[in-house]
Amino acid sequence: AAPITSALAAPAKGLEILGAPNGSTIVLLRLLQSGALSASAPDATFRLWRDTDELRAAIVSGRTSLFTTPTHVPANLANRGLPLKLFAILSMGHLFVISSDASITSFKDLAGKELVGFFKNDMPDLVFRSIARGYGMDPDKDMTITYVRTPMEAAQMLAAGRATTAILSEPPATAAIMMAKKEGRTLNRAISLQDDWKKQHGGLGLPMAGIAVHERLIEESPELLKAMAAGLPGARDWVLSDPAAAGQLGEEKMDMKAPILASALSHFNVVAEPAAKLKPGLVAFYETLLSFQPEALAGKLPPDSFYLDF
Amino acid sequence: MLSLSGLRLRFGAAEIIAGIDLHIGAGELVVLLGPSGCGKTSLLRIAAGVERATAGRVENGFRRVAMVFQDPRLLPWADARDNAAFGLKAAGMGKAERRTIAEAILLRLGFSAGDLDKRPSQLSGGMMQRVAIARAFALSPDLVLMDEPFSALDVGLRHDLQALLRAEVEGAGAAVLFVTHDVTEAVRLADRIVVFSPRPACVVADVTQAPMLASVGAAYEASAALLRRAEIAAALAPPGASPLALAGARERLSLAGKASAARR
Amino acid sequence: MLSLSGLRLRFGAAEIIAGIDLHIGAGELVVLLGPSGCGKTSLLRIAAGVERATAGRVENGFRRVAMVFQDPRLLPWADARDNAAFGLKAAGMGKAERRTIAEAILLRLGFSAGDLDKRPSQLSGGMMQRVAIARAFALSPDLVLMDEPFSALDVGLRHDLQALLRAEVEGAGAAVLFVTHDVTEAVRLADRIVVFSPRPACVVADVTQAPMLASVGAAYEASAALLRRAEIAAALAPPGASPLALAGARERLSLAGKASAARR
């Protein structure tokens, strides 16, 4: 773990914070909204990124140095030479198997079933496959997975009754359940992948999403990182204690529907922990990815300095 | 039997053909004479059924109609042989047979073997005209509509084809409606000569005669005589266009010329 | 002064022009006669500088060259007036002025006011030809290359334009190179008549004469005399194409006709 090196620095100017389009971003958003960063980054703005290209362009061009992201993204980019560090973990997993088939209650019940997956060969898919292996199942033989690109389409197909079972992330999982309910269909949150993961990894959770920073931010605005470190737990508590207000905030800034986000929050496993503190869980996660697809992390674990502490 | 009765044609407000009756039977060659732009081509197109008259009746009892259009209308992507064989292909004849026939006719019309493979862009004006003629005659039509068909041919070919045409009329009994501006040609070929007025076209003279292919001198005399008839001279060689009346107009033209020269 | 010396043209292996020398000075009208496909158009295109000879020299001392192509080459999207004014526009003349000049010339050539706005697709064959002629003369050129320019015109217009052309040669001193198939026209117009052999073209006769515009009868006599000269008759009206030799060939043609009829 690398402690943040302190230096005298002016407030960060024109900081653009990019938020990943998943629910845990709401914590960072709350932090910003609460004014906790107004001293160290007075004119900070917030924007969603929708595609990794957009994120990459923003980082390379220097427009952004602070963003929320799935945890494997900064690890991969750091291994490829972009000086990124993981600052904090915000979500301990938000992957579920949702099904209208009431007989599916545990992972093993998926044997012989058809299901819809998304982001083939990407992190959610790899997590699912790892868990399947853990139960001695071959995801390519013991079940039939058809893939769509994004969780939106998977949720749409579930809600339309065109698919029985799907792997989904939050909040699309909640959205699918709510949409189906409108149509009079019941969808069950059959399996929580993070629970199964935890079981298979000796109690280490699934650190799925967090906050990453560019080295230049560490050098130029240590004050900002300090302010974040100080404010994050409070922001997390606010989100957990007032889902309705959080939903409202998400609707304003994150293109999400307030009721969906609010009811999805309880399935988010929202945390606010320093990356260094969760390093064992992260390493376990990364090693799993490496065992499946080394390219997903550019072939190696990120260096120790990658995990920041506060 | 081709009968046009009470034929009228308008393009918008402009009257082109103002009531024409014309009847042609088998074995008859009728030549149409008339000033440029009077409506001869339009009449042929109506007779061919590719243009609708504004009023009047068209009755066509002939089965095999061929036409030599005023422009050659050849397929640019096909060679001379295939263009000449177009009508035969349309009639369902096999490839080898129709090519043999087309070749024979083209060679008869003065093509050399090497020219058979040339596409229209590689042919001279007169050669294109001959391909269009070959296309029409390959069908051995019983009605042939010909719009200034020999205008781009040299004297030798022209006389040759005139003889060939008369032979078709007399031998095979074809009916021919023939447009030309060459009065001598009209006199050499025609059983009947119909002269049109300037636009809107109506018939100003309808002369039945014996074709004068045999004697060049006689044809010349007859055509001179035709042009001496007042109503025909008025239509084909109006006094306003006589060389004597040119002086004033020429001034205008050279004036125009001067103005343009000044600009250069 | 236009000088063509030792001119040769080949398309691939085929020889089209086999060594021609031709010189034309100001105020001279030279008519080219020759069988269809012999290379007259090709020679004119070389003289105009739009085609390159395979061998030989082209020297053109004239400044304003105009050409009436064998086909009208009008812009399909422009009306008669604008087509006639094309050369003037190319020379940089303003819109109003060039249109006035083009109109005056077209009216002089027998256009009615209503026809000035017509596009080529709405004009008759002879009208298109007249637009092309107007385009050439609007420029008051000092060299005019004319490729069968009057072939689609009626007798009246043709005589009128012949007179006009002579006036341009005699009055304005223009040089004219004129291709026609009409021997009488050649005799009426020419200061000199050059006769080409069949392809590959070479000069078989070069006759200097006085133009016979004035008398139709004299022109007829002179043209008949020309065609009686052996070398000219051989080029323009070869014995093989005389009506007498037709019988055998006609059989072939009607045979072809029968075959096609059988299929229908």
Added chain:
Amino acid sequence: MAVPARPLSPALLSAIWGMAGLLALAGAWQWGAMVFGPFVLPSLAETGEAVVRLVDSGKAGPALLATLVHALAGCAAGGAVGFLLGVAGGLAMPVGAMSYPVFTALLGTPPIAWVVLALLWFGPGGGAATFTVAITAAPILFIATLQGMRSRDRGLAEMAQLYRAPAFMRFTDLVLPALADFLIPALATALAFSFKVAVMAEVLSGADGVGGGIATARSHFDLPETMAWIVLAIAVLILADALLLAPLRRRRAGRGAPVPLSAEA
């Protein structure tokens, strides 16, 4: 044989038939909505309501304007480049032969290859979308213009050469009208693509415009609103096609019955 009275102008008649075609498309959509349910395809009624909502809320106007600007600016810029290179390629063989595979490659390259580059150069504010549109429109115009140049009438070119028409006049009086037949379909194709590509680029690059609206509606799982955005974009496209290209088509049709360029001598 009197010609029957024609009460409707050809343009009006064709517009009416066009409406009929769009109605048939709407019918197919409604049928699909009924068969597949609202989560695959929302119904016409729902979508219509969403359209009204978007228009009323004042969101539609600025977004459509932004997309229109991206599409038209990109189409114009790229189209101009493609057109000019096409003309140049028609005049000088090497230019055409060199550009052809390059434009084919550009046309076939998924935008993924340059999205980041475009974002770097032009920023996320719509510049990237405009660039992506331009790079799509250029090859369409280039390929069509090149073919048009190759198909042009040499006889007319010869005539113009003889009369020493200056280059600019040859371009305006000969080349351009002759190219119209090729430019009209190419422009129609490029314009329609421009809208699609602009919208998709906006979705990907997080710009505003219709693409931004669609991205939001999709993350709201609001299918009727998604389709409403698309319907609005298509409506603007058809309007743009009618306003910008129909005059060209009318002018071309106004040449009268198409004839060979130099017919009937």
Added chain:
Amino acid sequence: MAVPARPLSPALLSAIWGMAGLLALAGAWQWGAMVFGPFVLPSLAETGEAVVRLVDSGKAGPALLATLVHALAGCAAGGAVGFLLGVAGGLAMPVGAMSYPVFTALLGTPPIAWVVLALLWFGPGGGAATFTVAITAAPILFIATLQGMRSRDRGLAEMAQLYRAPAFMRFTDLVLPALADFLIPALATALAFSFKVAVMAEVLSGADGVGGGIATARSHFDLPETMAWIVLAIAVLILADALLLAPLRRRRAGRGAPVPLSAEA
């Protein structure tokens, strides 16, 4: 004035110039890679290595084949529909007028609108990609064919009518050769788009093929591999263009110097 000896055939010459064009494109790429760094554009060398890796590992072959099949099948199916409707539209005004806005709308509709529909109908195994390609190719061919029909030579049609040419012969002997000038650029455009759309649809629908490879490489942030996939797809596209369309172009050029359809009477 002897014509200088020409040692190179026009086709070869144009292929050489084409190579030069692609080299220039590669040069621009390399320059971009140097200026913007590996996170924007990987270098040619890195990409080349990735190409070799993909080919050696045996991944490239099947993926390229799958994409080729999606692209060609979709292009052929959609192109045929567009072509036939275009011909019909040229013969019967209502067909053309009805179809025109429908095809414009289809061309302008972002695939988002029917991704799910296509998945439902055709399944994720490439069917959806083929469908998306078809729906892109059809309007391109339709618009061009319709214009070609409208621009065709009435004089020749009249001639064929007079000689009572049967409908099929008119189609093969008159319509088709006259349409060639319009079909050649439309086919080139449609083919290039087919590859791009097939790849993007594969990315979206999770199918295999190049799109699958790109999706994976992208989620790995493996830029050289992403570009390698794109380069491979473009290579196949240029090959397909050369093999499928060049014969058409040569045949068209073989008509000799283009002349007006009925010139020099």
